[in-house]
Amino acid sequence: MFNLEALDLARIQFAFTVSFHIIxxxxxxxxxxxxxxxxxxxxxxxxxxxxxxxxxxxxxxxxxxxxxxxxxxxxxxxxxxxxxxxxxxxxxxxxxxxxxxxxxxxxxxxxxxxxxxxxxxxxxxxxxxxxxxxxxxxxxxxxxxxxxxxxxxxxxxxxxxxxxxxxxxxxxxxxxxPSFPFRLAHMAIAAFVATAFFVGASAAWHLLRGNDSKPVRKMFSMALWMALIVAPIQAVVGDAHGLNTLEHQPAKIAAIEGHWENADNGPTPLVLFGIPDMQAEKTKYAIEIPYLGSLILTHSLDKQIPALKSFPKEDRPNSTVIFWSFRVMAGLGMLMILVGVLGLALRRNGKVYRHRGFQRLMLLMGPSGLIALLAGWITTEVGRQPWVVYGLMRTHDAASHxxxxxxxxxxxxxxxxxxxxxxxxxxxxxxxxxxxxxxxxxxxxxxxxxxxxxxxxxxxxxxxxxxxxxx
Known part of the structure; x- marks a missing residue:
């Protein structure tokens, strides 16, 4: 099947079923x-x-x-x-x-x-x-x-x-x-954020169709309050989770960042966009911001993060996948924070219930929490590879014959x-x-x-x- 091995198909099957389930x-x-x-x-x-x-x-x-x-x-x-x-x-x-x-x-x-x-x-x-x-x-x-x-x-x-x-x-x-408290908080908050946008999108759909009843207004308002409060908290928890991952799974962070080598003792730049190439061992067409990688990942302007080339090839996660899955998650997270702030700004004089452009935005954002959640799980699970139990058991040793x-x-x-x-x-x-x-x-x-x-x-x-x- 598409020149895939049995191990690849087993991983795809589990990823398919768990992706359906986690929603x-x-x-x-x-x-x-x-x-x-x-x-x-x-x-x-x-x-x-x-x-x-x-x-x-x-x-x-x-x-x-x-x-x-x-x-x-x-x-x-x-x-x-x-x-x-x-x-x-x-x-x-x-x-x-x-x-x-x-x-x-x-x-x-x-x-x-x-x-x-x-x-x-x-x-x-x-x-x-x-x-x-x-x-x-x-x-x-x-x-x-x-x-x-x-x-x-x-x-x-x-x-x-x-x-x-x-x-x-x-x-x-x-x-x-070591990673449990951060991952528990990250997942629980992600569920609340996803539900807030699901509820908010449902209310927006009814408002756009002319159903301006008290219950619809109330659930729209409650969803926006939840987004405004919880989405920024998720960003803070995510930052703490990133620091924990850098300590215990540095190869995952290097793959997420598409960071291949430290040329000198200078700070690590942040690669905004690019195409990580696992064979060429570089990120093609990289758009970088100097110093920002060190600032975000180590909370300093001079510390470096480990580079992918410092790990054996067989121990490297697939950077091509998790480089983009992480950016989907982070990008949607920032957009959700923006929607919460916009909702707060439009509350004056009830504009939030009449602004059809914002309601259409909220409707489009309905699945954003679930998409971000799936992208986050792809990042953490693919980033753990090639281990099924990190550092102890490789995935190919875990599969049935x-x-x-x-x-x-x-x-x-x-x-x-x-x-x-x-x-x-x-x-x-x-x-x-x-x-x-x-x-x-x-x-x-x-x-x-x-x-x-x-x-x-x-x-x-x-x-x-x-x-x-x-x-």
Whole structure:
């Protein structure tokens, strides 16, 4: 298949499935906290706008949560089917960490999700709010354990190698490895930013169509406040994460910067744009800014960063890929900060609700948070190569022994099934978004039997078949 080896196909398959999956947990994390805030504000103010927004976004949350669970199950199986060498080598650490995620986060979410989605008229207001908060906390706990496992693969510690396998020696050191706090904060904030722009774009779409209702204005305003506050925080956290990466994974930073050699003892320039060439060992057509690389990466005007040529060829990440994925992430991050500032400037006299140009910009920025998140994960995962566990196990040693034909067939099936199933699911979710917030009645009409739904999608009253039918 395209002259690729089985290892290449295994990596593409995992990258494809994880890229589909990560979108849904990111929105789940952000929406769960958003729902908790909305219900808390409704309980405090009794403003029906917050209640109507809660019920509007809870339906979207239910669909998104269901797709996130389904897409996540596949990745767990791939550790055994495609990456058995990794499971054999590091399973004694990654296995328990993922188990803790199930025992704490998933059980917590599953235990309270039913109350949150179906208990509005069946339990007390305090209990229902508690359930919503528990689901929101569950999503963050899940993030904690998943990032602990992935961060250990980036900066492993707290272990010994016995008979060719990693054995845990200090679980606190394993969980709280050097990159974990930075990566956890970076991912959680990225989820909030992505959700803010998703919510803001939804509101902008309704405003552009003439739906200038109170709930639409409120969610537009809340999304812009979140963007204004959280996007700059993400930039600060990202800077700290970069300093940590420079300390523990200098080759990754050199590849991100397209920086090949230090000619003298002078400061490192910042390469704004260029085309890194792994074969020629240089960045072609480079546009550089003197001193800025040292200033950003080391917070000094004279320190240098390690150059790619100082590492053996077999230990260098693919600079051609992560040079651009990082710039996509950073560029969108700066644009999101700008949008937050513009929104603040337009708030005077309600201009933000009437400025159609800004609303169109916000609509276009809807997927920006998710694109930046994907670009960030590409940067960190491709930048870890050629290691699957940094400095301990190379990726080619982690893969299972499958043929090219087997991997090509399974990859093709994944592409067809994922594009079919999740295209329908995402289309259905967008249909729910397009309907907009509706007034919610506290009690069902008389004569309507109370049902007991058993799955998250049951929280959505719209018919999936009619929603996806082509007219």
């Amino acid at each position: 849904f947990p990111a929105i789940t994390i952000g929406l769960a906290s958003f729902l908790a805030v909305l219900e808390g504000l409704w309980l405090k103010t009794r403003n029906d706008t917050y209640r109507d927004l809660y019920h509007f976004w809870s339906k979207i949350f239910a669909v998104n949560f269901g797709m996130g669970v389904v897409s996540g199950l596949v990745m767990a199986y791939q550790f055994g089917t495609n990456w058995s060498g990794f499971s054999d080598f590091a399973g004694s650490i990654t296995g328990p960490l993922l188990t803790y995620e199930v025992l704490t986060a998933f059980f917590l979410e599953a235990g309270f999700l039913g109350v949150m989605l179906f208990g509005w008229n069946r339990v007390g207001r305090g209990l229902h709010f508690f359930a919503t908060v528990m689901v929101a906390i569950g999503t963050l706990i899940s993030t904690f354990w998943i990032l602990a496992s992935n961060s250990w693969m980036q900066t492993p510690q707290g272990f010994e190698i016995v008979d060719g396998r990693v054995m845990p020696m200090d679980w606190l050191a394993i969980v709280f490895n 499958h043929s090219v034909a087997q991997m090509s067939t399974s990859l093709a099936l994944f592409v067809v099934i994922y594009c079919s199933v999740f295209t329908v699911g995402i289309g259905y979710m967008m249909k729910l978004v397009s309907k907009g917030p509706q007034p919610h009645h506290e009690h069902p009409p008389e004569g309507t039997p109370l049902q007991t739904p058993r799955r998250p999608l049951s929280a959505v009253t719209d018919n999936l078949e009619s929603a996806t039918r082509v007219h």
